[in-house]
Amino acid sequence: MQKGAIRVQTENIFPIIKKFLYSDHDIFLRELVSNAVDATQKLKTLASVGEFKGETGETDVTVSLDKEKKTITISDRGIGMTAEEVDKYINQVAFSGAEEFVKKYKGQGEGANIIGHFGLGFYSSFMVSAQVEIFTKSWRPESQAVRWECDGSPEYQLEPTEKETRGTDIVLHINEESEEFLDEHRIRAILEKFCRFLPVPIKFQGEQINNTTPPGSKSRLN
Numbered sequence: 001m002q003k004g005a006i007r008v009q010t011e012n013i014f015p016i017i018k019k020f021l022y023s024d025h026d027i028f029l030r031e032l033v034s035n036a037v038d039a040t041q042k043l044k045t046l047a048s049v050g051e052f053k054g055e056t057g058e059t060d061v062t063v064s065l066d067k068e069k070k071t072i073t074i075s076d077r078g079i080g081m082t083a084e085e086v087d088k089y090i091n092q093v094a095f096s097g098a099e100e101f102v103k104k105y106k107g108q109g110e111g112a113n114i115i116g117h118f119g120l121g122f123y124s125s126f127m128v129s130a131q132v133e134i135f136t137k138s139w140r141p142e143s144q145a146v147r148w149e150c151d152g153s154p155e156y157q158l159e160p161t162e163k164e165t166r167g168t169d170i171v172l173h174i175n176e177e178s179e180e181f182l183d184e185h186r187i188r189a190i191l192e193k194f195c196r197f198l199p200v201p202i203k204f205q206g207e208q209i210n211n212t213t214p215p216g217s218k219s220r221l222n
Contacts, residue, residue, distance in 0.1 A: 001159035001160075002083070002157070002159065003155070003156070004091065004155075004156060005155055025128055025178065025181075026186075026190045028128055029072075029074075029190050029194065031121035032074045032122065032124075032125060032170055033074060033195055034198075035121055036061040036074055037202075039079050039167070039168060040059050040078040042078060043056060043059070043079045043139055046079065052139055054139070057077065059076075059077055059201075060077075060201040060203050061201070061203070062074075062203045063075075064204070064205060065182065065184055065187055065204075067182050069173075070179070070182060071171050071172060072171075072172045072174060072187065074170045075167065077165060078168065079138065079139045080136045080138040080139055080167050080168055081134075081136045081138055082140065082144070082146070083144065083146045085138065086148050086158060090156075091156060091158075125170065126150075126152045128172065128181055129152070129172040129173055129174060129175055130173050130175040131149065131151045132150055132152075132171070132172055132173070133147060133148065133170070133171040134146075134148040134168060134170055135147050135163050136148075136163070137163040137165065137167065137168075144160050145160065145161050145162060146158060147160075184205065188204055188209070191204050191209045192209055195210050196210050197210060198210050198212070199212055200212065
């Protein structure tokens, strides 16, 4: 098991994220689903150029809610991450430009297109979570799955774990102030708002939310 402190220039970036970055807390779900879609698209790209030779299989992004455990889980079967990649993208990159990032988007609210670096979008999850876990397994052959955990302080844990399928599960343990997000109708409404035209199937509680072939999509350049 690896333990350490996330490299962060300010003493603790989480209060800054909570206070300034997003006026609308439901944006955390857009960020995490967008990351999952991105990871899925990257796997499809690797498959199309012959780098990934396995079966892509189901590539849906799923969002599930467990009211008893007070968790929201966002799962994908995309490229996943190795321990080294978790360290690079979550523990290091997340805060390398965080202060500049906060200054850029402060006060712009929900209209700002904040989706960017995986780490920065990912950390919006701490607006609503007392603890966040990542279970991830890379697409690379013989990869060891890993589990990352953080409680919103700069302290984290990273350790090997068991995971049968490639991809990433992000488990949000919702904090007391954010229990409004444990309402199924609320989550469905957020997903319908943000995810309607995403190019990968988004499922919530087993039901697909989005139309992956919106009108005019064929003529649009990606």
